[in-house]
Every structure is written in C-alpha cells, then in structure tokens.
Amino acid sequence: MIEIFLATYGAVFLAEIVGDKLLYTTGVLATRYRTAPVMIGMLVAFMAKMAVAVAVGTEIAKLPRVLVATLTAISFIGVAITVWRKSVRRAAGADQKDDRAARAVMVSFAAIFFSEWGDVGQITAATKAANYHRPVLVWIAAVAAMATKGALAASIGAGVRQWIVDRIPPKVIRWVGVTALLILGLLSVLETLGILTD
Numbered sequence: 001m002i003e004i005f006l007a008t009y010g011a012v013f014l015a016e017i018v019g020d021k022l023l024y025t026t027g028v029l030a031t032r033y034r035t036a037p038v039m040i041g042m043l044v045a046f047m048a049k050m051a052v053a054v055a056v057g058t059e060i061a062k063l064p065r066v067l068v069a070t071l072t073a074i075s076f077i078g079v080a081i082t083v084w085r086k087s088v089r090r091a092a093g094a095d096q097k098d099d100r101a102a103r104a105v106m107v108s109f110a111a112i113f114f115s116e117w118g119d120v121g122q123i124t125a126a127t128k129a130a131n132y133h134r135p136v137l138v139w140i141a142a143v144a145a146m147a148t149k150g151a152l153a154a155s156i157g158a159g160v161r162q163w164i165v166d167r168i169p170p171k172v173i174r175w176v177g178v179t180a181l182l183i184l185g186l187l188s189v190l191e192t193l194g195i196l197t198d
Contacts, residue, residue: 001134001137004128004132004134004137004138004141005137005140005141006141007128007141008124008125008128008132008137008138008141008142008145009141009142009144009145010145011124011128012121012124012125012128012141012142012145012146013145013148013149025076025079025111025112025115025181025184026038026042026108026111026112026150026153026154027153027154027156028083028177028180028181028184029079029083029104029107029108029111029154030153030154030155030156031160031164031173031177032083032173032177033100033103033104033107033108034100034101034104035154035155036101037100037101037102037103037104037105037108038104038105038108038154039108039147039150039151039154040105040108041104041105041106041107041108041109041110041111041112042108042109042112042146042147042150042154043143043147043150044105044109044113045108045109045110045111045112045113046112046143046146046147046150047143048113049112049113049117049122049146050122050125050139050142050143050146051139052122053121053122053123053125053126053129053142054125054126054129054135054138054139054142055135056126063117065192065193065194066193068117068192069189069192069193071114071115071117072114072115072117072185072188072189072192073185073189074114075110075111075113075114075115075185076111076115076181076182076184076185076186076188077182077185078110078114079107079110079111079181080178080181080182080185082103082107083107083174083177083178083181084174084178112150115185115188121142121145121146124142125138125139125142128141128142
C-alpha cells in the first residue's frame with residue numbers, strides 16, 4: 001500500500017513540478033493574498049480535479065483541446081480581472097479581512113480548478129488509478145503531491161510578498177501581477193492547443 005502511495009505521489013509531483021504554469025500562478029496569487037486562504041482554495045481545487053482524474057481515468061485525456069483551452073483562458077482572465085479590481089489599500093477591519101480571505105480562497109480555487117484540465121498530473125493520476133485499482137489511495141497520493149507543489153509555490157510567493165510591498169508601489173504590483181497572469185494564461189492556452197510544446 002505504501003508503495004502505491006509513494007509511486008503515485010512521486011509520479012504526480014514530478015509530472016506537475018516540471019514546467020507547470022500553475023506553479024507560477026500560485027506564486028503570483030501568494031504575492032497578492034495571504035498564504036492560508038490561497039492554500040485552502042488550491043487544496044479544494046486539487047482535491048476536486050484529482051477526484052475527477054481518478055474517477056474518469058484516461059478519458060480525461062480525450063477532452064476536446066478547444067474546450068480545455070477555452071476554460072483555461074476564461075479562468076486566467078477571470079483571475080486577472082479579480083486581481084486588477086482588488087484594492088491596493090490595506091484592509092483595516094476584521095470584516096474586510098474575512099472578505100479578503102474568502103475572495104482569496106475563491107480566486108485560488110478558480111485559478112486551479114478551471115484551468116489545465118487533462119494536464120500531465122491528472123493523466124498520471126488517472127493512469128495510476130487504472131493500474132493499481134486503488135482509487136482512494138491514488139487520489140490521496142495525487143492530492144498530497146499537488147498540495148506539496150502548491151505549498152512550495154505559495155511559500156515562495158509569501159516570502160517575497162513583504163519584500164515587494166516594502167519596495168514596489170501597489171499599482172506596479174497590480175500591473176505586474178495581471179500581466180503575469182495573462183501571459184501564463186496565454187502560454188497555457190497555446191500549450192493546450194498544441195501550438196506551444198514543452
């Protein structure tokens with residue numbers, strides 16, 4: 001049983017960590033929002049996406065590229081709009097902090113859940129589920145691998161957040177964040193459509 005967990009964890013982690021744009025997206029989100037809400041949104045999205053991968057199996061790889069590209073584009077544009085509309089001033093009250101945390105959870109969830117369906121991590125999890133016939137164990141290992149990737153990216157983003165806030169004007173941060181999200185979205189769409197290859 002531990003062999004299945006480790007094999008799935010290692011395969012999904014390695015598949016996801018190499019050249020994955022959501023790794024960078026998570027880092028960008030962590031520079032704009034607190035780490036905990038970003039991690040919560042990511043974890044829920046990872047759980048849902050890997051549940052689909054394990055349940056549907058290799059059929060997820062057969063999703064139409066245009067559909068995946070459209071969902072990816074909508075997701076990245078939506079997140080970019082949300083980051084653009086986020087106030088550059090600090091929230092003062094507890095109600096505003098709760099609202100910002102809820103928004104960060106929703107934005108992080110959307111950025112991950114609605115993009116890059118049928119990517120290498122999902123296909124790897126689907127393959128492992130088909131090979132091992134232990135879907136719950138494969139799901140747990142795949143989510144753990146994704147959560148590790150997300151935690152690494154969020155930690156890096158959170159680590160540079162204070163440095164950025166101390167040195168760069170909020171409007172510049174907004175422009176850079178939105179531009180980065182749009183570029184990452186475009187790259188994801190081009191890759192999904194087969195125009196850009198690894």
